[in-house]
Amino acid sequence: MAANRKVLxxxxxxxxxxxxxxxxxGDKDPFEGMSADKIADKASKATSGVDxxxxxxxxxxxxxxxxxxxxxxxxxxxxxxMKSADMGTVDIRVVDKxxxxxxxxxxxxxxxxxxxxxxxVGDRWVKVPAGQNDDMCDLKxxxxxxxxKGVKRGEDSEVDGTKAATLTKKKSGGETVTFYVAAxxxxxxxxAVTKGGDDPNTMNFTDYNEKVEVEAPPASEIADMxxxxxxx
Numbered sequence: 721m722a723a724n725r726k727v728l729x730x731x732x733x734x735x736x737x738x739x740x741x742x743x744x745x746g747d748k749d750p751f752e753g754m755s756a757d758k759i760a761d762k763a764s765k766a767t768s769g770v771d772x773x774x775x776x777x778x779x780x781x782x783x784x785x786x787x788x789x790x791x792x793x794x795x796x797x798x799x800x801x802m803k804s805a806d807m808g809t810v811d812i813r814v815v816d817k818x819x820x821x822x823x824x825x826x827x828x829x830x831x832x833x834x835x836x837x838x839x840x841v842g843d844r845w846v847k848v849p850a851g852q853n854d855d856m857c858d859l860k861x862x863x864x865x866x867x868x869k870g871v872k873r874g875e876d877s878e879v880d881g882t883k884a885a886t887l888t889k890k891k892s893g894g895e896t897v898t899f900y901v902a903a904x905x906x907x908x909x910x911x912a913v914t915k916g917g918d919d920p921n922t923m924n925f926t927d928y929n930e931k932v933e934v935e936a937p938p939a940s941e942i943a944d945m946x947x948x949x950x951x952x
Contacts, residue, residue: 750903756887760868763887763901767909767925768860770794772932775862779914779921782806786921790857793932798857807831814857815936819848822937845937847944863909871899879910879924893917 751759767773772793779786781804790800790812800812808826812819822845823831828838855861871887877900878884884900891897895917900910912923936942 750907751885751901756871756873757869759873759885759901759907760871760887760899763899763907763909764863764868766907767863770859770908771929772927773859773908773925774927774930775923775925777921777923779919781919783918791927791930791932792857792859793934794859796857797932797934799932799934800857812856813845813934813937815934818936819856820845820937820942821848822846841943844941844943847942849945867897868899874898876903880926882910884910891917895919 751762754762772791774789774791776789777787784804784806786802786804786806788800788802790798792798792800796814796817798812798814801809802812803809807830808824808828810821810823810827812821814820822843823841825838828841829835832838832841868887868889871889874886874888876883877886879900879902882905883903885903887899887901889897889899896915898913898915900912902908902910906928908928909925911925914921914923
């Protein structure tokens with residue numbers, strides 16, 4: 721009974737956040753003795769080295785609701801969708817470093833700033849010129865080293881049942897970003913929450929190392945951006 725009372729007391733203390741920063745990890749903190757920057761570096765290396773990941777995010781851009789959903793494979797292949805109340809909706813595929821985009825009428829009208837060109841695109845995929853969108857589906861670009869410098873460790877937390885260390889960084893624009901790093905298994909990033917500023921958002925990272933299949937659109941459904949611009 722004494723042991724049960726001790727377990728119950730520990731659980732209550734953790735729930736009430738009345739323990740130290742590492743107390744809710746139990747007997748061992750997997751990041752014990754590591755600075756916040758070291759934890760961030762370890763998480764960045766682990767995350768960028770995976771075979772694949774799914775990410776989803778909801779937030780605001782210039783005050784308008786925005787959401788994204790991507791599945792990204794090592795090497796840069798990906799499927800994705802972006803929705804914006806301001807810009808419209810666009811599907812994205814990247815295959816062998818070639819990007820394809822298929823937007824709705826609102827997206828192309830806002831992006832091309834040319835209604836005639838937008839109508840010409842219609843429901844087709846647009847092949848993006850080489851050199852553009854190169855970082856969009858690059859796992860190593862998700863968490864750049866410079867973005868993670870100067871973080872501070874906060875109270876431990878959980879993300880969908882997985883214990884997590886929190887790392888917070890205040891940015892010059894008034895934003896505060898909190899990164900959640902898995903404290904069980906591999907130290908992957910699980911979530912990043914941005915508060916303040918013009919673009920608050922919450923981004924979740926799930927399904928690490930699950931298979932991602934990406935195929936280029938059929939040739940008959942592809943338009944070339946340069947041809948559209950030249951012919952508009």
